[in-house]
Amino acid sequence: MTTLETLTQVFRMVFDDETLQIGPQTTANDVDGWDSLSHVNLITAIEGKFAIRFSQKELLKQRNVGNLIADIDAKLSPSQAK
Amino acid sequence: MSNHNIASACTSEQCRRGLSAKTAMRWIDAQGNRCDYSFGDLETQSNRFANALASLAIGEGDIVFTFLPKMPEQFFAFLGTLKTRAVCGTLFANFGEEALLDRLGDSGAVCLVTRKSLYKKVARIRERLPALKYVILVDGDDDPANGVIGYARVMAEAASDYGVQPTGADAPSVLHYTSGSTGKPKGVLHRHGSLASQIATSQTVLGLKEDDVYWCTADQGWVTGTSYGIIGPWALGVTQLQYGGGYEAQTWMDLLEREEVNVWYSAPTALRMLMREEESIFASAKLPRLRTIFSVGEPLNPEVIAWSRRLLRHDIYDTWFQTETGAIMISNRPGLEIRPGSMGKPCDGIEPAVLADDGSVQPDGEQGNLCLKTGWPSMFVTYLNNQSVYGSKFKNGWYYTGDTARRDADGYFWFMGRSDDVINTAGHLISPFEVESALLEVEEVAESGVIGAPDDLLFEKVVAYVQLHQRFQPSRELELKIRLHVSNRASSIATPQEIVFCDGIPKNKSGKIMRRVLKARYLGLDAGDTSTLEI
Numbered sequence: 001m002t003t004l005e006t007l008t009q010v011f012r013m014v015f016d017d018e019t020l021q022i023g024p025q026t027t028a029n030d031v032d033g034w035d036s037l038s039h040v041n042l043i044t045a046i047e048g049k050f051a052i053r054f055s056q057k058e059l060l061k062q063r064n065v066g067n068l069i070a071d072i073d074a075k076l077s078p079s080q081a082k
Numbered sequence: 083m084s085n086h087n088i089a090s091a092c093t094s095e096q097c098r099r100g101l102s103a104k105t106a107m108r109w110i111d112a113q114g115n116r117c118d119y120s121f122g123d124l125e126t127q128s129n130r131f132a133n134a135l136a137s138l139a140i141g142e143g144d145i146v147f148t149f150l151p152k153m154p155e156q157f158f159a160f161l162g163t164l165k166t167r168a169v170c171g172t173l174f175a176n177f178g179e180e181a182l183l184d185r186l187g188d189s190g191a192v193c194l195v196t197r198k199s200l201y202k203k204v205a206r207i208r209e210r211l212p213a214l215k216y217v218i219l220v221d222g223d224d225d226p227a228n229g230v231i232g233y234a235r236v237m238a239e240a241a242s243d244y245g246v247q248p249t250g251a252d253a254p255s256v257l258h259y260t261s262g263s264t265g266k267p268k269g270v271l272h273r274h275g276s277l278a279s280q281i282a283t284s285q286t287v288l289g290l291k292e293d294d295v296y297w298c299t300a301d302q303g304w305v306t307g308t309s310y311g312i313i314g315p316w317a318l319g320v321t322q323l324q325y326g327g328g329y330e331a332q333t334w335m336d337l338l339e340r341e342e343v344n345v346w347y348s349a350p351t352a353l354r355m356l357m358r359e360e361e362s363i364f365a366s367a368k369l370p371r372l373r374t375i376f377s378v379g380e381p382l383n384p385e386v387i388a389w390s391r392r393l394l395r396h397d398i399y400d401t402w403f404q405t406e407t408g409a410i411m412i413s414n415r416p417g418l419e420i421r422p423g424s425m426g427k428p429c430d431g432i433e434p435a436v437l438a439d440d441g442s443v444q445p446d447g448e449q450g451n452l453c454l455k456t457g458w459p460s461m462f463v464t465y466l467n468n469q470s471v472y473g474s475k476f477k478n479g480w481y482y483t484g485d486t487a488r489r490d491a492d493g494y495f496w497f498m499g500r501s502d503d504v505i506n507t508a509g510h511l512i513s514p515f516e517v518e519s520a521l522l523e524v525e526e527v528a529e530s531g532v533i534g535a536p537d538d539l540l541f542e543k544v545v546a547y548v549q550l551h552q553r554f555q556p557s558r559e560l561e562l563k564i565r566l567h568v569s570n571r572a573s574s575i576a577t578p579q580e581i582v583f584c585d586g587i588p589k590n591k592s593g594k595i596m597r598r599v600l601k602a603r604y605l606g607l608d609a610g611d612t613s614t615l616e617i
Contacts, residue, residue, distance in 0.1 A: 032175060038176070040577075
């Protein structure tokens with residue numbers, strides 16, 4: 001399963017919409033209910049699902065789903081393994 | 083009967099004044115696309131919507147809700163509904179199923195205007211809403227079997243002329259649900275005569291002038307979004323900026339600058355979020371047209387005013403009102419010395435007082451119940467289907483606001499807190515009862531108690547004390563499950579910011595949750611008299 005596919009599952013759970021479709025260009029303005037408060041739920045869910053932790057700096061720079069995927073993939077890449 | 087119709091004042095009256103071609107709404111969507119709508123356009127579109135409702139036999143005495151994010155169709159539907167003399171309620175687009183069921187069910191709404199993505203939530207509860215005959219989808223097609231109507235089709239078939247029937251000042255107009263500390267949300271019903279207060283305060287507090295460009299960031303789901311994001315400014319022929327995107331500091335500064343906004347009305351939480359951004363965003367903003375900034379929703383910290391003076395080179399004027407008051411009652415405003423942190427002074431014609439529990443007036447400096455002498459034009463007319471609670475809010479000619487305050491020797495009022503357990507988070511009132519009810523639907527939760535706790539950003543945050551059934555253990559996954567459940571059943575605003583797992587919820591002998599004990603526990607304070615505690 002690709003990162004986008006897994007992320008789609010997380011989005012569907014968080015925003016309670018089994019038909020929700022997202023892509024790299026998707027932003028908060030494209031998803032009903034994606035506000036600053038539900039964003040906290042989203043990040044918590046993503047961190048749990050992928051077993052990662054975003055830094056404050058990463059969170060501030062994430063503007064769309066593509067940014068999220070890039071940060072997730074960077075954390076999951078073998079070169080990041082310590 | 084003279085015509086007090088709010089929608090006529092916002093559209094037909096402006097056209098009669100010769101403003102048909104003037105921009106009423108500069109609409110900018112989330113992607114930055116711009117579209118101007120004139121007062122003539124507002125008149126035509128709202129007339130079409132009124133005719134569309136009439137074709138469905140919806141009119142005086144009926145209740146129509148909008149359940150939309152900020153978008154042009156919301157404004158057309160709101161104004162068109164009021165033209166038919168039906169009541170228009172507005173629902174926050176982030177409401178979950180339970181919140182929708184409470185409001186649509188209690189009101190007996192016959193029609194809902196929404197869009198496909200949001201309708202999914204309504205479809206799941208529609209069987210439990212027998213009065214809801216029609217759903218108009220702004221981006222959908224007809225589905226007669228399910229009472230679904232395509233907005234585009236019904237608007238295309240509707241005539242652009244509509245004769246608004248004479249509307250009395252006491253005719254019901256706008257409906258907003260608000261939370262109390264107990265029970266379900268209550269439907270605050272206003273009347274068309276409220277227009278007088280909304281116009282007066284738009285002039286005397288916001289200082290709106292006809293050539294202004296005005297931006298109110300409030301969502302139309304809340305009273306600020308209707309009283310000052312629709313009614314007051316348009317009834318004065320003022321151009322409003324309406325932006326469909328969310329909070330983004332650089333975008334907001336760009337909008338203020340590029341659209342040459344003169345008067346900006348926002349909220350403390352948004353302003354505090356701006357305070358956390360890079361200062362360069364504000365240092366580079368050129369805002370020569372910006373005359374005044376106003377704030378509403380929660381007390382404005384003096385630090386925010388100081389920040390604005392330093393970086394935006396403007397004061398921020400805090401205003402105070404409630405869903406029930408319909409219009410600004412107490413405010414800071416140009417021409418009045420700002421006392422940072424205060425609510426300001428009463429608006430013209432408004433008589434507030436700080437009363438002790440026995441009804442006597444408190445001396446200056448003493449805290450008490452903030453009350454308003456009844457009779458201002460935008461005073462709510464009832465809690466729908468709940469006249470007894472409405473009556474309980476009034477005593478000896480005073481409306482008890484539920485807020486506590488003090489007045490200083492110079493006549494400035496200072497907000498002190500709530501006299502009940504209602505939580506004010508980011509300017510929105512949250513009922514602990516509603517959150518507790520949602521929490522108890524989670525399989526693992528045995529008991530819960532919800533309080534508001536001080537928060538630097540939100541003013542108050544929702545804190546949930548949760549006792550699990552014995553066979554379950556706290557975990558990060560369970561915490562997320564609880565948060566998502568509340569978010570999707572109630573709304574994202576009601577979602578607990580903090581969950582404290584505990585062994586028991588303090589209750590008195592009659593089973594009432596002792597939230598003051600939880601609050602004292604959370605704040606590390608003495609809980610006071612706990613002799614009636616059962617746990």
